[in-house]
Amino acid sequence: MAEEKKKINVGLVMPIALIDGCGPEHWLEVKSIISDALANHDQYEFEARLVSESDSSGLIHKRIVQGLYNSDLVICDVSCKNPNVMFELGMRLAFDKPTIIIKDDKTNYTFDAGGIEHLDYPRDLRFSKVVDFKNTLLRKTVATFEDSLKDPNHSPFLKSFGQFKVAKLNETEVMPIELIMGKLNEMQSDFATLKFSQSKIRNTEIHQIPSLRTVPKDDLYYYLENQVNNYLSSFERGIQFNQDELIADIILQLRRDNPDLVSDKSIGSLRSRLKDILNRIVFTA
Numbered sequence: 347m348a349e350e351k352k353k354i355n356v357g358l359v360m361p362i363a364l365i366d367g368c369g370p371e372h373w374l375e376v377k378s379i380i381s382d383a384l385a386n387h388d389q390y391e392f393e394a395r396l397v398s399e400s401d402s403s404g405l406i407h408k409r410i411v412q413g414l415y416n417s418d419l420v421i422c423d424v425s426c427k428n429p430n431v432m433f434e435l436g437m438r439l440a441f442d443k444p445t446i447i448i449k450d451d452k453t454n455y456t457f458d459a460g461g462i463e464h465l466d467y468p469r470d471l472r473f474s475k476v477v478d479f480k481n482t483l484l485r486k487t488v489a490t491f492e493d494s495l496k497d498p499n500h501s502p503f504l505k506s507f508g509q510f511k512v513a514k515l516n517e518t519e520v521m522p523i524e525l526i527m528g529k530l531n532e533m534q535s536d537f538a539t540l541k542f543s544q545s546k547i548r549n550t551e552i553h554q555i556p557s558l559r560t561v562p563k564d565d566l567y568y569y570l571e572n573q574v575n576n577y578l579s580s581f582e583r584g585i586q587f588n589q590d591e592l593i594a595d596i597i598l599q600l601r602r603d604n605p606d607l608v609s610d611k612s613i614g615s616l617r618s619r620l621k622d623i624l625n626r627i628v629f630t631a
Contacts, residue, residue, distance in 0.1 A: 352389065356384065356417060356421060357396070359397055359423065360425075361428040362396075370613065371610065374598070377396075394421070398595065399598075399602070419491050422446070424464070425469070444490045444500070446486055446487060448467060449467075450467055570619060593624070
């Protein structure tokens with residue numbers, strides 16, 4: 347009987363929107379390469395997902411901070427030096443927990459993090475070099491995680507600068523009414539997903555594959571608008587966000603939850619529909 351693999355939660359910090367000529371499709375492919383690299387290890391089952399992704403609803407900034415803190419290991423892609431990525435990397439390093447930094451071969455080293463080993467991959471994602479990168483990333487991930495297990499005082503970054511008290515996140519109890527409201531929000535989102543799924547089942551019964559062209563317009567807009575409203579309702583009032591990054595984040599989660607809806611060919615059309623919805627509900631970038 348095969349021994350059960352140990353599950354390891356790997357948080358991903360990386361760009362998701364257009365930057366330096368690299369669009370959302372490029373970053374989705376990079377994310378897929380990372381996930382493939384960590385798959386099929388004989389001892390560990392690595393579950394890699396963005397630190398902003400969560401099974402529960404709530405303020406996106408809270409999910410990011412919790413993901414940065416709770417992940418067993420974080421892989422951070424500093425390619426193109428995205429400001430949000432660099433900020434989140436700084437938070438993870440402040441927690442002094444296992445972290446691996448990667449970048450493409452077109453990005454220079456950052457002074458503050460230049461002393462930390464970086465794993466390079468080709469920006470053009472050439473197959474032969476990507477294969478080498480995936481093998482190196484897997485070895486580095488396993489070694490970094492096992493080092494943190496062997497040494498209870500494992501310090502990948504702060505120990506180089508002296509003795510510091512590492513920041514910690516305190517857990518707080520949730521009032522029953524807050525828990526109920528959170529569950530109601532989740533139910534609203536699940537209802538929208540279920541309604542759209544029923545539409546997909548009807549199309550499948552007549553041998554049609556649901557896509558942006560075949561899904562009834564009203565159902566698609568109902569589903570997308572609910573997703574957008576769920577995102578916006580989690581933001582604090584008065585905070586402004588980059589519209590392109592918000593759309594890219596929504597598309598990433600839609601692609602994870604509804605791969606039939608979000609194909610490579612439909613991303614452009616989906617992005618346009620989401621932008622129309624955001625503009626219609628008076629979203630300010």
